Amino acid sequence: MPFDPDTLKYDGNGLLPCIAQEEATGEVLMLAWMNRESIRATLDSGRVTYWSRSRGALWAKGETSGHVQELVDLRIDCDRDCLLALVRQHGPACHTNRRSCFYTALRGGAEVELMTPES
Amino acid sequence: MPFDPDTLKYDGNGLLPCIAQEEATGEVLMLAWMNRESIRATLDSGRVTYWSRSRGALWAKGETSGHVQELVDLRIDCDRDCLLALVRQHGPACHTNRRSCFYTALRGGAEVELMTPES
Numbered sequence: 107m108p109f110d111p112d113t114l115k116y117d118g119n120g121l122l123p124c125i126a127q128e129e130a131t132g133e134v135l136m137l138a139w140m141n142r143e144s145i146r147a148t149l150d151s152g153r154v155t156y157w158s159r160s161r162g163a164l165w166a167k168g169e170t171s172g173h174v175q176e177l178v179d180l181r182i183d184c185d186r187d188c189l190l191a192l193v194r195q196h197g198p199a200c201h202t203n204r205r206s207c208f209y210t211a212l213r214g215g216a217e218v219e220l221m222t223p224e225s
Numbered sequence: 226m227p228f229d230p231d232t233l234k235y236d237g238n239g240l241l242p243c244i245a246q247e248e249a250t251g252e253v254l255m256l257a258w259m260n261r262e263s264i265r266a267t268l269d270s271g272r273v274t275y276w277s278r279s280r281g282a283l284w285a286k287g288e289t290s291g292h293v294q295e296l297v298d299l300r301i302d303c304d305r306d307c308l309l310a311l312v313r314q315h316g317p318a319c320h321t322n323r324r325s326c327f328y329t330a331l332r333g334g335a336e337v338e339l340m341t342p343e344s
Binding site: 107108109123125127131132133134136137149179180181182183184185188190200201202204207208209210211212215216217220 | 226299320334
């Protein structure tokens, strides 16, 4: 059936979470939020576009940093309330300049950082 | 520093999203929600335990189906408002009996299913 963003299930703020995963390596890069408008912008442009909850505006990932996410595939989960974007990430995905936002792990009950910022 | 679930950032309902990823293959399996109690239960038991929003109760993944998720590693994102659980998934992760919940993709603007239920 043709895809219609209106058929997805959004939360009370009209948002749903979208996971970004590097297509080539399988690394999970980040999670951010999308609304209907950002899903349409992502599909129309081929570049992942989120909704910035802090700014209350569309957030074309990398529009200022150049660290864009080329969309390779968009997956919908069984409950239709979460998306998985397979992407080609240009530069680091994280605003800390790390490859992924998930750079903190637990070792022996303590937090450790697994990645350093890229230069 | 020692990990304290109270230092994470929860939403207005005391929840944050947790992505489950198969450690061996990198496949993203599902996204569900955790609160402080479920995070502690996950770390204490070594099996991923979510918070069921529909039931309003702890949800030890696989407690009825046997499709448990052994925790291999728990990652925290830069904003401390999202978790990534690297797991060893026993059986299918999805309640539809598919390996992953993200089995629907877009091809030429239409939805297609990439996986069939396991028997």
